[in-house]
Amino acid sequence: MNPFSSGTRLRDMIRAIRACKTAAEERAVVRKECASIRAAISENDQDYSHRNLAKLMFIHMLGYPTHFGQMECLKLIASSGFPEKRIGYLGLMLLLDERQEVLMLVTNSLKQDLNHSNQYIVGLALCALGNICSAEMARDLTPEVERLLQTRDPNIKKKAALCSIRIIRKVPDLAENFMGPASSLLKEKHHGVLIAGVQLCIDLCKASTNALEYLRKNCTEGLVRILRDVSNSPYAPEYDIAGITDPFLHIRVLRLMRMLGQGDADSSEYMNDILAQVATKTESNKNAGNAILYECVETIMGIEATSGLRVLAINILGRFLSNRDNNIRYVALNMLMKAVTVDSQAVQRHRTTILECVKDSDASIRKRALELVFLLVNDTNVKSLTKELIDYLEASDQEFKGDLTAKICSIVEKFSQEKLWYIDQMFKVLSLAGNYVKDDEWHALIVMISNAPDLQGYSVRSLYKAFQTSNEQESLVRVTVWCIGEYGEMLVNNVGVLEMEEPITVTESDAVDVVEVALKCHSSDITTRAMSLVALLKLSSRFPPTSERIREIVMHHKGNVELELQQRSIEFNSIIQRHQNIKSSLVERMPVLDESAYIGKRAGSSQATLSADKSSQPTSSGASSLKLPNGVTKPPASPLVDLLDLSSDDAPVSTSSTTEFLHDLLGGDLISPAPSGGGGTDILMDLLSIGSPSASTDIPVPNTISSKQGNAREPKIAPAPVMDLLDGLPSRNENPVYPSIMAFESSTLKITFSFTKQPGNPQVTVIQATFTNLSSSAYTDFIFQAAVPKFIQLQLDPASSSTLPAGGSGTITQMLTVTNSQHGQLCLASKSTLGP
């Protein structure tokens, strides 16, 4: 015997290693053992090879490299005794994997062993093959495996079946060879063989559609019978788990049924009864039962089930949701998310339970529940859901707040039908979790406020009140500061009070106080301070008495280390001191932010279209026909409304026909009564007569947010907003230069249109409208609007001024961009109205 060969038994080595106190000691022991094993291998010492390999495996498990042992495995596999083969195969599976070339050398031994007379050795070989064979080996040894599938010994049979699964995974082309044997496996009685057979069928279906068809035709009946038998079987101690006989078989069979029934109505119908039976009979107080129910529900949702069965499935999920076990709830939420796409109504019924889950203590359940709630929001339940979510926002913990805030904001944006509600919800969110609100969202809020003139007073007052209580929320501070800057005088003079508001009195210096606090607060960051400085400048113009005080506050930051603040401070100071004359025009009310453009930029899609909802008879004429009412009417009560104003639920323009009003050309939810029915002084005659009752029913998804939704959800709703060429005037087809026309002329007013087309973009025409006042009195608050038929899109830029001096001494110009979606076929017909 070799003097270096290790005499230690496996146990002793393990004990020695475990007794080591430090890593260095352990390394020493391992090194010594490895050395003696190496020596034994090179001496070709047969006596202890079995033990040595076992030791090597243990050393491998500790994490040390053991490549020198690989050939030893092969030698042991090639020897004749069962124990050697066993340890050899074990070593093979542990030390090698399919990517090593050494594995190829085993193929021959495997082949011999697969044909061995000793069934245990055959089992060993099948096991090794099933766990680590490579694609080539699979190909080589398939005939053996196929033959073994037919043996009578259930142990061999089931191993061969599982081995075939591996072969199919490695070499999908061979799948068809196994179709026949697989289906005959399903007729067996032995559970092990059955389970292996069912799994083989599952993999066959995944690998080849032919096999799927074959199995569907031949095995559906058999499957249903298997499930029925095992479900109805009496107590079988061998397979019993928690009172159910072989739940694993249940689950596997259900899985196969799912694959066979998917997309096929006949087999689905065949499975209906047994699925209903399993779903109702299975007890759900133990995990095993729940596992079966879960698989059953997945199968029902996966095949073409009857609606009754589906409702049953969703009810099971609902029951799961109220289970106290976290695992079950998690699984139920997962499934419900998939179920929402299939049958949203049924899932809605469990909304309250799902809302409860949002408040759960387990983080992954909360996340899933929140996503599910998000999928369930629709127009009817959005208000109550949002209220619940916002209430919870207060109580939720830090990591979750971010997610929750983001979701609430997107829900509110997508589904809000009224500006007031949107603004309210956003204010609440800002007060509760302003620090988590993303920049996008409060920007959108500001855009929204600037587009809602009658809510501006309400907004600024609410923000003022909110600021008193929650001024540590950064975004709230920013929005407040901006609003106070812009609409300060509304705050102080209580402009535009809505009915439910409580009256408050705010003096000018109170307003300045707020901004000052925001400026001086330690937690305010650069953006907030910069915004505060700008707001102060605006206030100094709006509230002249506070000018000096504001100047002092601004001066404080003259030496600020932040360049931005320093610069602003010095510039603003100089404006206040020396440039009073231009100060007011500098800080005039901001022009209305173009909401749709903002949304378009956000959503990455183009602007919402302006096309009106009702089409009218396009009047073809040589020139654009403008029908203007005679005479002008009273000045409008409200300032210029963004013609793109998408959120038009604020009092759409007094519907009385006697007062003139501004029409939203989008006319989303214009409910104004037919102006035509109104008095003669009614000027705004939208060509598309949006006002007519029948028209309003025509209006698709009336709320503004529809176009936003359109952008976000169904891009097809918002037609490509762009650029058609204004065809309109046939007389001008050829010339690249279009002469301007006199659009309207009367004794009091002259309007001229001049046209340009952008090269390469023939469908877009840019019109410059020039207005000249021919009367003897100046027009103030002059506003021009135009309406166009459905196939035309119109964009009106803001006018250069709203005052038209008398006697033709000055002009207003306004740019219109018109796109004709039916270029070349129909011409522009438009109607314009003036509200002086």
Next chain:
Amino acid sequence: MIRFILLQNRQGKTRLAKYYVPLEDSEKHKVEYEVHRLVVNRDPKFTNFVEFRTHKVIYRRYAGLFFSMCVDITDNELAYLECIHLFVEILDHFFSNVCELDLVFNFHKVYLILDEFILAGELQETSKKAIIERMGELEKQE
């Protein structure tokens, strides 16, 4: 399909590692380390399922040992929980009140049991009795 099965103690020592997908040794160590970290810090109130890379890990703690199975994302988690439990019961029966030391000193037998229970990443036999009997027969062959 089961991708791998791990038995680890609280300190992170792997007592059993069976892989049904090919991985390099270094990758295996990384995986074992990551799974251990994932699993050892989880509150017992949380679910027994964690997302791991593009799959999921079903785990359960028995005394000082964590039994983890990594399965495909589409698999039935509750079923694998039962699977783990059945395996533990088999071990318990075979070693008569199994403890961690039994698994250390008899690791080759544990692998043998596992190979009779799961093959090619799928369940092979669901009857505890059948597996124990088979183990008896195999021992006789030695």
